[in-house]
Each structure stands twice: as C-alpha cells, then as structure tokens.
Amino acid sequence: MSARLRPKGEGALMPFVVLGDPNYEQSLELIKTLIDNGADALELGFPFSDPIADGSTVQEADQRALASGMNTDKCFSLLKEIREYNSDIPIGLLVYYNLVFQRGLSSFCGDAKKAGVDALLIADMPIEESNAIMGASWKHGISQVFLVAPTTGDARIKQIASLCSGYLYIVSRLGVTGARDSLQVSTLELVQRVRKHTQLPLMVGFGISKPMHIHDVIAAGADGAIVGSALIKIVSKNLVNRRKMLKDVASFIAELKKATVSKPGKN
Amino acid sequence: MKHSGKFGEYGGIFIPETLMPALEELETAFYESKKDGAFKKEFDHLLKTFVGRPTALTFAETLSKKLGCRVYLKREDLAHTGAHKINNALGQALLAKKMGKKRIIAETGAGQHGTATAIAAAKLGFECDVYMGEVDIERQKPNVFRMKLAGAGVLPVSSGSRTLKDAINEALRDWTASCEDTYYLLGSVLGPHPYPEMVAHFQSVIGQEARKQILEAEGKLPKTIIACVGGGSNAIGIFKEFIQDKDVELIGVEAGGLGIKGGKHAARFADPKLGRKGVLHGTLTYVLQDKFGQIYNTHSVSAGLDYSAVGPEHSMLRDMGRAKYTYATDSEALAAFKLLSEVEGIIPALESSHAVAHLLKYAKHCKKDDVVIVNISGRGDKDIFHVADQLGEKI
Numbered sequence: 001m002s003a004r005l006r007p008k009g010e011g012a013l014m015p016f017v018v019l020g021d022p023n024y025e026q027s028l029e030l031i032k033t034l035i036d037n038g039a040d041a042l043e044l045g046f047p048f049s050d051p052i053a054d055g056s057t058v059q060e061a062d063q064r065a066l067a068s069g070m071n072t073d074k075c076f077s078l079l080k081e082i083r084e085y086n087s088d089i090p091i092g093l094l095v096y097y098n099l100v101f102q103r104g105l106s107s108f109c110g111d112a113k114k115a116g117v118d119a120l121l122i123a124d125m126p127i128e129e130s131n132a133i134m135g136a137s138w139k140h141g142i143s144q145v146f147l148v149a150p151t152t153g154d155a156r157i158k159q160i161a162s163l164c165s166g167y168l169y170i171v172s173r174l175g176v177t178g179a180r181d182s183l184q185v186s187t188l189e190l191v192q193r194v195r196k197h198t199q200l201p202l203m204v205g206f207g208i209s210k211p212m213h214i215h216d217v218i219a220a221g222a223d224g225a226i227v228g229s230a231l232i233k234i235v236s237k238n239l240v241n242r243r244k245m246l247k248d249v250a251s252f253i254a255e256l257k258k259a260t261v262s263k264p265g266k267n
Numbered sequence: 268m269k270h271s272g273k274f275g276e277y278g279g280i281f282i283p284e285t286l287m288p289a290l291e292e293l294e295t296a297f298y299e300s301k302k303d304g305a306f307k308k309e310f311d312h313l314l315k316t317f318v319g320r321p322t323a324l325t326f327a328e329t330l331s332k333k334l335g336c337r338v339y340l341k342r343e344d345l346a347h348t349g350a351h352k353i354n355n356a357l358g359q360a361l362l363a364k365k366m367g368k369k370r371i372i373a374e375t376g377a378g379q380h381g382t383a384t385a386i387a388a389a390k391l392g393f394e395c396d397v398y399m400g401e402v403d404i405e406r407q408k409p410n411v412f413r414m415k416l417a418g419a420g421v422l423p424v425s426s427g428s429r430t431l432k433d434a435i436n437e438a439l440r441d442w443t444a445s446c447e448d449t450y451y452l453l454g455s456v457l458g459p460h461p462y463p464e465m466v467a468h469f470q471s472v473i474g475q476e477a478r479k480q481i482l483e484a485e486g487k488l489p490k491t492i493i494a495c496v497g498g499g500s501n502a503i504g505i506f507k508e509f510i511q512d513k514d515v516e517l518i519g520v521e522a523g524g525l526g527i528k529g530g531k532h533a534a535r536f537a538d539p540k541l542g543r544k545g546v547l548h549g550t551l552t553y554v555l556q557d558k559f560g561q562i563y564n565t566h567s568v569s570a571g572l573d574y575s576a577v578g579p580e581h582s583m584l585r586d587m588g589r590a591k592y593t594y595a596t597d598s599e600a601l602a603a604f605k606l607l608s609e610v611e612g613i614i615p616a617l618e619s620s621h622a623v624a625h626l627l628k629y630a631k632h633c634k635k636d637d638v639v640i641v642n643i644s645g646r647g648d649k650d651i652f653h654v655a656d657q658l659g660e661k662i
Contacts, residue, residue, distance in 0.1 A: 049562040050432065050547065052439045053283040059426060072559045097281050098546040102560030124281045124549070128268060149285035151446070156287070171285055175444030 001118045001143050001166040004090045005041055005201040005223055011214065011260030012040040012224030014203055015231050015253060016094065018061040019044050019078050020070030022239055027065070029246060030235065031082050037250045038257025041090040042082070043226055046075050048096040053123040055178030057229040060236060072099055076115045083116030092119035092145060092166065105136040112142055119143035119166035127163055134163065147171050150190050154197065161198035170194060170204045170222065179209035179230040188220040195221045211259035218260060227256060268294055272460020275586060277579035280459040282549045286439075289446035294461045296366050301468070306361065313357050314472065317390065318347045324480035324640070329610040336633035338626065339484070339640045340613065341477045341505060348383045350616065350645030351473060351501045352454060356383035358469030360391045363450035370394040370449045374438040376403055376431030376497070377571030377618065378410025379645055380454030385419035395419040398437040400430040403570045406653050428564040431574045435548050455498025456578035459549030463579055470504025477640060478508045485638050491516040493629065494642040495621040496592065497533070497572035499581045501644035506590060516591070519581060520625040522567035523594035533565035534594040535577045536585060552579040568597035568657065569617035569650075595624035601657060603627060604647060616645035617654070
C-alpha cells in the first residue's frame with residue numbers, strides 16, 4: 001500500500017467518510033464522487049455508537065448511518081461495491097475495537113480482505129493491546145496502521161513505527177476529530193519529528209479542512225492529508241438535496257486535490 | 268506502562284494514542300503515591316476530618332427481626348456529600364495536586380460522583396467541570412445544584428442516550444484535548460488502566476473498616492456481603508478486604524430495570540443475549556450491546572446504575588466464582604427504598620436500594636445467627652423528587 005500512497009511525486013489526498021452516512025445508497029454515490037474527483041486513497045469509518053476519538057461531526061455521521069440501518073455486514077457489502085467501482089484505490093478502514101472484537105479478529109480481517117480493504121486502523125487500540133490484531137491482520141494480508149499524536153514521545157514513535165505498515169496516521173493536534181480554522185505550528189514540527197524515525201508514508205489528519213492546511217503539511221514532509229469532518233459537514237448540510245451534496249463534495253475534493261500539487265492562491 | 272491493567276482476560280488499555288502519555292503519567296504518579304507515607308497520611312487525615320470516616324456499621328434491628336437474620340448496614344450514606352464517591356474523589360484530587368494539574372474534569376450519572384468531585388475540587392483548590400447527560404440532569408436536580416454551589420461547571424451532554432455513557436464519552440474527548448493541564452477524575456472501577464485499580468484502591472477503605480467493625484460487633488466475619496453494582500466501585504470497595512476469606516459470600520446486585528426479558532435494564536451479567544464480553548470506554552469487560560457490537564442503551568430507575576458496562580474486576584470475580592451477581596428490578600428497589608426508610612429510619616440511595624431489595628429475597632435462605640452486611644453506598648435525599656414522582660406523590 002505504501003507505494004500507492006505516493007502518487008507521481010505529489011501529495012496524496014485521503015478523504016474520510018463514514019460508511020452508510022447518510023444511508024447505504026447515498027454513501028456509495030458519495031464515495032464514487034470522491035474517487036472521481038481526485039481522491040488518491042480512501043479512509044472509511046464503520047459507524048459506532050460511542051466514538052470517543054471523534055468530535056460531534058463524525059459522531060452525528062455515525063448516528064445517521066446507524067439510524068439508516070447500517071451494521072458491520074452492510075459495511076462489508078458496501079466496501080465490495082466500492083471495490084467493484086474502482087479496483088486499485090487504496091482503502092483504509094477506521095474502526096473502534098468493539099466492532100472487530102465482536103466479529104472475531106480473524107473473521108473481521110478476512111472479511112475486510114475479501115472486500116478489498118488494504119489497511120486497518122483501530123482508533124481505540126494503542127500498541128500495548130495490539131498483539132492479537134497484528135496476528136490476524138498479518139495472516140490476511142492487511143496493513144496495520146497506528147496513530148501518532150503530538151503527545152507521543154520519540155522513543156514511542158519509533159516503537160509504533162516498527163509495528164505499523166501501510167502508512168502512519170499523524171494526529172495533527174490534541175483533541176478529537178473536527179474541522180479547525182488554523183493549523184498549529186506544532187503540527188508541522190510533529191511531521192518533521194516523525195519523519196526522522198520512519199520511511200513509512202505519513203498521513204496527517206484531525207482538523208485538516210482547507211487547501212492551505214494540505215499544502216503546509218505536505219511541504220513539511222507529510223505524504224498526504226486526511227480530510228474528514230469538513231467533508232462530512234457538506235453531507236450534513238445537504239441531507240435534503242442529494243444533487244447539491246454530490247456537486248459540492250465534488251468541487252471541494254477537486255480543490256483539496258489541487259493543493260496536494262501546488263500552493264493554493266489566497267482565498 | 269508498567270502494568271497491563273488486566274484482571275484475568277478483562278481490563279486493559281483501549282484508548283486513542285493521544286491519551287497514552289497521560290495514562291502513563293497517571294500510572295507512575297499513582298504507584299508512587301501508594302508507596303508515599305506522606306500521601307497516605309494526608310489522605311487518611313482528609314477521610315477522618317473532612318469525610319467523617321470511619322462511617323458507622325449499623326445493626327438493623329427491626330429489619331433483622333423481620334427477616335430472621337442479623338443485618339448490618341455499612342453507612343456510606345453518612346460520608347460527606349452523602350455517598351462513598353467522596354473517598355475516590357478526594358484520593359484522586361490529592362493525586363492531581365501532586366501531579367501539578369490545574370483543572371479537574373469528571374463524568375457523572377446520579378450526580379454523586381460529580382458532587383464528590385466538585386467538593387474535592389473546592390476543598391483542594393481546582394477548577395472543575397463535570398459532564399452530565401441531559402436525562403440525568405433532569406432526574407438529579409438537587410445534585411446539579413450542589414455541584415454548582417461548589418463552584419463547578421455542569422456541562423450538559425446531549426449526544427447519544429444522554430446518560431452516564433455519553434457523559435464519559437464527552438469527558439474523554441475533553442481530556443484528549445486538555446490532558447496536559449487537566450486531570451480526568453473517573454468515578455468508578457471502569458475505564459482504561461490504571462483507573463479500575465486506582466479507584467478500587469481508594470475505595471478499599473470501606474471494606475477495611477467494615478471488617479474491623481463486624482469483628483468488634485459480632486466476633487466473627489459475616490456470612491454474606493451484598494452491594495449494588497453499576498460500574499461497581501462501592502462493591503469492589505467493600506469486597507476487596509474479604510476476597511481472601513473464602514467463606515464470606517460476596518453478592519453484587521445489578522439494575523434489573525423493567526425486567527430482563529424486554530431488554531430495558533442495566534444487568535450486564537443477567538442477560539446472556541445483550542450482555543457479552545466487549546470493549547467500552549477503554550476496558551474489556553461485560554457490556555450490553557447488539558450482535559455487531561453497538562453499545563446498547565440501558566434503563567434503570569437509578570441513574571447511578573444506568574451504565575452499559577461493568578468494572579472489569581467484577582467480570583473476573585464472576586468468572587472465578589468468587590463473587591455472585593444478581594439483579595433487582597426498578598419496582599423491587601423502590602419497595603426496598605420505602606421499607607428501609609420506614610423500619611430503620613435510613614433513606615438509602617436508589618442505587619443502594621437494589622442491594623437492600625436483594626437482601627429481602629436472600630434472607631429467606633438465612634438462619635437466625637447468619638450475619639449479612641449490606642453496603643448502603645449512598646443516601647436517598649437526592650432521589651426524593653424522583654421517587655415521589657415514581658410513586659405518584661406530589662411534594
């Protein structure tokens with residue numbers, strides 16, 4: 001997966017949405033729109049009732065998806081449809097551990113592999129608890145992704161990087177997911193600090209919402225950026241107007257993609 | 268981390284990476300405080316002069332006659348703020364002070380832990396914010412006001428089921444953003460390591476006192492100890508000192524709500540369909556959930572027992588067969604609430620009323636000389652409006 005996250009020497013744009021938000025059919029349309037308008041990779045969340053690493057935007061997306069009847073089985077069938085639509089875009093999952101645990105670690109990874117998933121990130125699993133899942137993901141050929149946060153010290157970054165495959169997810173700031181206006185200087189420093197310890201692709205997420213943020217993290221040495229809440233807000237604003245939702249998403253993604261190639265103009 | 272925080276297969280640290288350094292810092296500070304004689308001295312002094320410990324062990328004479336066994340009540344209702352929660356709140360607040368934190372945050376269900384935290388923060392000079400579900404704010408108004416009086420902010424939580432589970436989600440989110448200067452004062456034997464071990468440690472004073480007191484009063488250990496179990500901190504607090512005494516039966520009572528069959532309850536151990544091993548709020552334990560692992564909303568007349576997971580140490584004690592777990596329904600708890608008030612002049616918290624309710628059933632199997640201790644984890648003053656409402660009375 002690593003090589004596929006470094007497209008043609010430019011930064012990778014990895015949008016995040018929740019599978020089944022606002023419902024199964026519209027979620028599929030939405031994800032196709034992401035692929036068609038410049039997404040280099042996808043990070044897809046399984047909706048969970050108690051997403052402690054997420055802010056209100058993603059939690060509401062989770063609740064919409066669950067209310068529409070989404071569950072783990074349906075997430076996997078939606079993933080298969082996405083894979084049928086595009087056979088090579090890298091797909092990473094972001095899930096909470098209880099969903100993996102209830103299906104059984106090996107079954108979950110096996111089903112993910114069958115659905116065409118490349119990587120798995122468990123939001124509430126630090127490396128301390130990762131032994132069992134590492135075995136299961138390795139067996140099924142799924143990359144295991146971990147988070148690195150601004151609070152993570154250098155020794156721990158090394159340890160995490162040594163267990164991680166596919167890409168390393170850099171949490172840009174303290175706190176939960178959610179769109180923010182400005183990027184902190186510390187985020188750029190964190191990217192540089194992590195870069196010293198690993199050659200894995202570095203994907204930066206949490207709070208990335210604008211073209212300039214993307215340009216800045218890539219300029220600091222990241223391989224790409226993950227944009228979730230800012231994108232999901234377009235979904236939640238346009239729940240009654242499906243065409244406008246897809247149109248706005250398409251132009252937002254295209255604009256973000258441009259910023260992975262060249263510095264955006266002032267807006 | 269020095270330890271894995273496992274209780275058998277349960278427990279652990281299932282938390283986003285951002286919080287790991289904060290938990291490591293907490294673990295180090297906690298283990299150091301356990302070895303620190305000055306810390307223990309300061310904590311004991313506060314328990315004595317501020318909380319009013321030791322709390323009494325009261326012989327329930329009328330109830331004993333009525334039930335045909337010797338019933339003792341461990342009176343955590345007499346502790347300052349009206350419940351056992353203050354033991355843990357003070358212990359952790361003292362730790363926060365040693366760690367140099369400026370602000371304390373907490374979650375609360377019934378408002379007892381929130382009140383205890385607000386009061387500990389006032390006493391030790393912290394800024395304090397308490398997260399509380401909107402549903403709980405409505406049914407526990409007196410405690411909301413007490414927290415505000417103590418200078419704490421009460422932050423209403425409107426997401427999810429708007430109860431304790433969601434208050435914990437919000438507190439964890441706050442802490443993820445603020446862990447550098449903020450201490451998260453978790454109120455039960457739940458959450459990621461080191462919380463279950465630490466909360467049990469600060470609550471173990473209940474059992475230490477009870478053991479001494481019952482030996483003085485009866486010259487022997489009790490046959491049985493009964494305590495209610497939400498997260499399970501009052502139960503662990505009284506059980507811990509007796510775990511090695513194999514002849515002492517330990518019984519935890521969960522909230523049976525409207526009965527197990529319809530799924531409207533908070534009995535993690537009693538419902539094999541909904542209550543299964545799972546991970547919630549950082550710990551692996553028994554959790555009420557659907558078949559895919561989405562957390563199930565609970566129901567109980569008592570806000571303090573209204574939670575989808577149980578402390579991991581309880582899961583282990585149950586597997587070992589060392590403690591038994593059962594449940595009492597809303598209506599059984601309400602009847603016990605009234606009974607204890609009438610015959611003993613002690614108004615128990617609705618939470619503790621579940622333990623009393625089980626005693627009424629359990630006593631049928633007791634002999635005259637059998638000694639039973641029921642942990643009255645808190646007083647019912649906070650519940651009077653809610654109970655009056657349930658009983659259809661106006662006050």
